[in-house]
Amino acid sequence: MKRPLMGRIWAVAVNTIRQALRMKIALIFIVLLLVLLPVLGLTATGDGTLKGRLQTFVSYGLSLTSLLLSLLTIIVSVYTITSDIEQRQIYTVATKPIRRYQLLLGKLLGVVVLNVALVTLFAGIVYGVVVFLPGFYDASEETLRQIDNEFYTARAGLVPAAPDVEEEVTDLYNRLERTGQLREAYPALPPDRILRELTLRKQLEKRATGVGDGLVWEFQNVRPLDPDQSIFIRFKYDVAVEPPNGLIYGRWQIGDMRQVRYGMDFKTPIWPEDRADPVRTFREIEVPARVIADDGYLAVGFLNVPANSTTVIFPIEDGLEILYKADTFTSNFIRGTLLILFRLIFLACLGLLAASFLSFPVAILFCLVIFFTGTVSGFVLESFEQLSASAWQVYSYTIGALVRLLPQFDKYNPTAFLVPGRLIAWSMLGRVLLLMVGIQAFVLLVLALIVFSFRELARIVI
Amino acid sequence: MDYAIETISLTKVFSDWWGRAKAYAVDDLNLQIRYNEVYGLLGPNGSGKTTTIKMLLGLLHPTKGHALLLGGDGTDPKINRRIGFLPEESYLYRFLNARETLDFYGRLFGLAPNVRKMRIEALLEMVGLRAVASRPVGMYSKGMARRIGLAQALINDPDLLILDEPTTGLDPIGTRQIKDLIIKLAERGKTILLCSHLLADVEDVCDRIAILYGGRIQAEGQVRELLQQSGRRQIVTSDVSDEAVNKIRGILESENAECEITSPMEKLETFFINTVVEAQQQARPTSGAVSTTQIGEFLMAEKSQAGILDKLVSAPVSEDKPAESPATQRIQPSEVPAPEPDRNLLGELTKSTPPAATEQVGPAKPAPSEVAEPQDRKVRQGVLDALTGKTPPATTERPHEGPKDEEAAHG
Incomplete structure (x- = not known):
């Protein structure tokens, strides 16, 4: 029973991959990347040093791969469902002995397999260029050593813990208030903002x-x-x-x-x-x-x-x-690639959900809005903190709550780690996997399965 | 009593955005289609035929009422496994070619690889698309797409076949072929729901029909009962002498009956088919579908035999088995006698002939000795027809076919 079941899901997956490749959606992106990545390798010079070159290439190369594959994932996962419904192949497929959830899982599997293949291919190209690039330059021993220490590495960073100043701040606050200097020093500021200012001051003193x-x-x-x-x-x-x-x-x-x-x-x-x-x-x-x-x-x-x-x-x-x-650069690079893959899995589930109840253009728009919100979510959330307390609360419980539900793509952007040679810790990777795939993508997928299982697949024609 | 399809006050109301009822597409429909029946659902455009089918298969949810397919729910994979469905247009993946299309649907049924391969080839042969099987379906003409649509509906050897306007877009030969197929499948115990507004199609093949209008059944019954004109009789004779005709006229006049004597007209369909077959025999090239009426053998097996047949065919055999070896060419129609002796001859043929590729014959046929009695004669008749490329004697038991059609079959 298990084998034929998997066989059906796999059949749908293979069909989805064929669809992506033969309908030329994927092909466009693949060709684009195959052309752009080597060109970037030649043109990205950064600050002119070898290290700058490497950093710029990794940054542009991976960002471009990640962006284009994200768009591809959204388009393919939405298209594969909506075109089946709009062009009605779903009539012949859904009436075969396959449950609708299996159909959807098959589509997801197809998109994920395609993504794994493409991410491997393009990350492989970027990696190859990065590893072989120094061979084309007459770099001195000193430069090579510097690159080894600062780029071909995965450095963990430790910052000293912020000193505990709460007691001192409370004391200071009370003293200022008693002596009436508080209003003088901080006119027109609400108490929580004053406390924050004071905390900052005390920490800086340390x-x-x-x-x-x-x-x-x-x-x-x-x-x-x-x-x-x-x-x-x-x-x-x-x-x-x-x-x-x-x-x-x-x-x-x-x-x-x-x-x-x-x-x-x-x-x-x-x-x-x-x-x-x-x-x-x-x-x-x-x-x-x-x-x-x-x-x-x-x-x-x-x-x-x-x-x-x-x-x-x-x-x-x-x-x-x-x-x-x-850790070594290679394994760090692999973890960076996995970060991209997690993002793509999330987007695939998002696309399936959108397509399960929206038509093609609307679903695409919906996904793009969420995708771009995700890529600037760190900035959005940070900007809320700059607002005054009352406004901050309004935003943080409305838009902020929504933004917080979305994955923070910018926070887990692999280039932010690989360019300065920073370690992408397994623990962080695990956290992202759990949050972005295990919870966020999973919830979207479950919603998609429910909607898709209960909706009417046929267009209403009288 | 059990029905192959039963609907109990099935109703579909399409409502507008505010939930107000807009139109009754199907209104309190009670269908009872028996097993092994060819049932025609007739009606003008927009009478609710397709909506009914979509509700049967779970593509639309009924507003009220129930639909039972083979005694179960149309969305249950256990039931789906036994159903073949051809929608009103062949909605196929344009990027797949014919063989990939059938392979995909075969996989959805979880068919074992060897069975799948055998059936795909047999079906491609049957619908006449073998030569163009590697062309993307998106490049097919409407009729060709229809053929591949039909093939996908048959890949699981269904017990219940639901055909929505199966002949739209097909040339007369294809239409004829589908009608023959329906009749043959019905002979094998399949149940068929045929949905059409082409009255001629329905009249030729259906046991029972219902006429739908406004989502309700307006008339239902056996085709013969509904159409037979009581109080009139028709006599058809072979070419008799004028003298005999006059005698008959005399007898009829003595009974005071009105009579009219003419030569029967050939049906345009038959004439068309004959013309095309002639052209095919002269081997005019065509980029379209090449019709044969070789019906996929697995479809011809009765349920109990299916296992054996599948096993037989799944045995490793070379793809293109002998077709027209010198041995077969020597056999003249006159040498093809009653079914009994054929069996030996066929046994010899299939054993002794060396492989020689031709386009006319599908994959190897099962060894005759292992097939049970009632249907094997037919199966082998088909093989023999294929091998000789000739018309078999008119002693076959295909009730709806005249000799003309037989000829058409082997062009």
């Missing part, structure tokens, strides 16, 4: 250090792939007073500070580094990975040396981060 003073950040669970390689401290200075030559002098100490604090025997070295760096620019300190303690502990200390005459601030969002190679 990331600032006066001349002769220092800061220490502690990290747990730093686990680089290869202990013989380097880890990187990526930081950016901000200053209260601009230094005359634009440089900040810093004394860094990186390692297991517990050994110093508790006077233990040194098992791992402490890495010292004195350096001068321009303000408001990202810089990286390369440190051998052996400074990390066996239990994954690492402390980073910064001393604001007296050569500076200003308070140094590490901005809250991106002031300091530890980067280390946690």
